[in-house]
Amino acid sequence: MFGREKKSEKPQLPERSSTEDIAVAGLAPTTPADGSANAFSEGGKNYRNMGRGSTALVLITNQVGMGILSLPAQLQVLGIVPGVITIVGLGLLSTYTAYELLQFYRRYPHVVNVVDMAKVVGGTPLEIVVAIGMMIKLCLSCASATVTLSVAFNSISDHAMCTVGWIGISAIVCWLLCLPRQFKFVAHVGIPSTVSIFAAIMIVIISLGVADPKGVPPEGWEKEIKVVGNPTFREGLNSCLQICYAYAGNIGFVSYMAEMKDPSRDFVWGLAALQAFSIPLYLLVAIAIYCLSGQYVASPALGSAPQIPAKIAYGIVLPALFATGLVFGHTAVKFLYVVSMRALKSTHQMTDNSAKSWGVWVGSATAFWIVAFVIANAVPIFDSILSISSATFVAWFTFGISAVFWFFLNKGRYFSTPTKIALSVVNALIICQALFMNGAGLWTAITGLMEIFGGDGDIEGSFTCADNSIF
Template identity: 50%
Template sequence: MSAPNEAIDSASHAEKGLTLDRKDSNKIDHDSGHETGTDFDIKPATSEEVGGVFGGEGGKNLRVMGRWSTLFALLTNQFGIAALGLPSAFRDIGLIPAIITTWGAAALAWYTGYELYRFYCRHPHCITVIDMAKVAGGRTWGIIVAIAFLIQMIMCCASASVTLSIAFNSISDHAMCTVGFIGIATIVSFVLFMPRTMKFVAQSGVPTLISIVGAVLITMISLGISNPVQATEEDWKPQINIVNNPGFRTIFNSVLKIVWAFAGHHAFVSYMAEMRDPVKDFPFALSWLMAIAAAFYSFLAIGIYCLAGEYTTSPALGSAPRIPAKVAYGVVIPAILTAALANGHIGIKYVFVVAMRKMNALNEITANTPRAWGTWLGTVTVFWLLSFILSNAIPIFDSLVSIQSATTYAWFSFRISGALWLSWNKGSYFRDWKQKCFFCLNVSIIGWALFLNGCGLWSSITEMLDIFASGGGVSGSFSCGDNASL
């Protein structure tokens, strides 16, 4: 339990990374409800000042990401697996509620992401959201958030392995036990985790976008030409619900899928830590990320749902006719792999930094020494073994998505941002009416996250148990059954 306590240096190092000069800590911006910009003069730091452990001591400088490479890295982190569950959410709750929920989630995700950015500007020595938690709440917060952070990273990669197993089952007509397909996905992902810099993740952004957009277009075009594979009627027409009321559990699981599509916040701090100028460039990348994500998700979900109707599946690529669905699953494999890469890299790098600090070897973090590489590869190995176990324990795409969204994603997308706002505005919650509004907003965000934790876990776990009991392809954990929808 001591490892998370070593994740960051003391708060006295908070001036590393950017030059921040405090002037008047008591001023509050009446337009934003926050400390004013005159509280801190935020200036670009020199190369010697930036980055803490990634600044290049003992090796090369890993702070190499600009605004565009950061945007592509964020898109890689956000797109991929999450998009494939959205059309079924639109099917379950109807077009209008789903569109409102999608754009509402995007706006809320932008706000909570911006709060993480503001906190980072005050504490630029932070390299993960765990560091922020420790700054705001001490060691107890640091330990709790560190555990949740690592669980989330493992769950992210487990969902990638499950999605890859669905793709392999779909392409091969279930030619192998699903456990074996998950094992293949794990081995391939392990190999991709050899590079230690986020620049490698950013470089995968364009292939990821091409992969996911290509798979979606194949699905939509094929549905425009032919009926879904599940539709057997000659004169079949899609049933489109503008508003639907399928029951509380189904509605809540649909909301969890949409929330999951905007749940990249756990990665934001790590990307800021590897940017050349995060103060200037991160707001640009964040705003474009949310705008592109909301527009693309809406296009994807509306298009596939309106073409496949009641036969819309999750993942959505299984809605297409059989042969195009197999092609689409083949095309989307790079996007699934890079989604695992973007998320898992952050969790592994956190453990790597902690381990190197425990060995008093921070000067070797960016160096090519046997100790650095041995620690990195050992961390990667343990991480993917745990991911393999979890993906076999919950081999159902929808269930794993909903459980993630209801637990750690609710924390990192909403609850932590609200808690950080409360920590740095302590003592001024009721200073004026605008500050009171921001206080109510952030308390409500924390309450929403707690609601997702409770009701979300209930809805996702009971749905998973019903699927296990239904006698379908997957009957339980470590099942060889077919988890594909074709």
């Protein structure tokens, strides 16, 4: 159904040497460069050690994070019915495009990230473009995590410190979390991360069930629930962008495949577990919090609760927010590390525990989080940075680029069978969707940010000390 390639088609060998093909820090091949075997080691350690359980935890940690906190407010804009359709539809679409990445990996098992995939498709020029885009996307994701953390800290402390300071503290903690070099480490934070965000959301839901949401006037209120909303073009598109952000995890999936014991089997199982968990959770959170908060729903959603429960919820959700920074930051640092070691002509030392390898790793992490800190202060508003991130690169790395890879894999066979014809149409529409979100979406996101900067509030621009939890 999904157009899996025939087994008779042999994978093409990479152009680089077998050592240089290992684009994940700490991986050294103990088998031929064609990727036919899955044994990797570092100083006797097996880096191909993620089984089904670890895979599911890493994928859930990678995807279920701060994006969920924007969903209830989007139902206020779109209405319950269109909002639910959008959440489910984009979830199913992201599942299909993730499976397309696995199809590519099966044909070219030497690839270990989307940048390697781009090199196979379009050579060095496309490799460079995708590499730059991936790093900017990861920077935006980590900047979004630090902005969300600053909102949490401002809410908990009643804005006891300048917002720039809270963003700085958040970036430093995330930097420390990114210092371990194995993705397996991410699996260890998967359970506490998932439990923390679920517990925080339940606190908000329970508190809204027994008390009015934050912002309700003393004289009382009449709840307004929109079954079908009536948003403007810009409002509707901006809401769709923020829903897309909840499915922004695809960019790291290929890197995780490189550390799975059996990617072809374990990734399918992990992907199914991820979406079976995340889509129902997204619907539950969005509908429950919106129906309880009505027109007073906030974004992030934890701010909808009364003041004391909101502070408790923000405190409990901190592990999940830090885990988001860890997952995306670790992916970026690992890529920077390998590029740096190649530039230093030291790929033979990537598996070492030497001062040089660790110095390059720590330097890569430091440079990355400095850039993320600057971006977070440039766009310190939760909704705005999520929308900008979705419009610029989530549209491509979650949806568009997978469709491009599908056309490459099926070159010359687009109309060979009715199934291929249908999939050709679907993937062409996915590319069109990515182009539309990229262009119109970026205009929508930036226009909204400029309105906040030019409004009557305290936030008048970047690097502000004002309280960003009020937006």
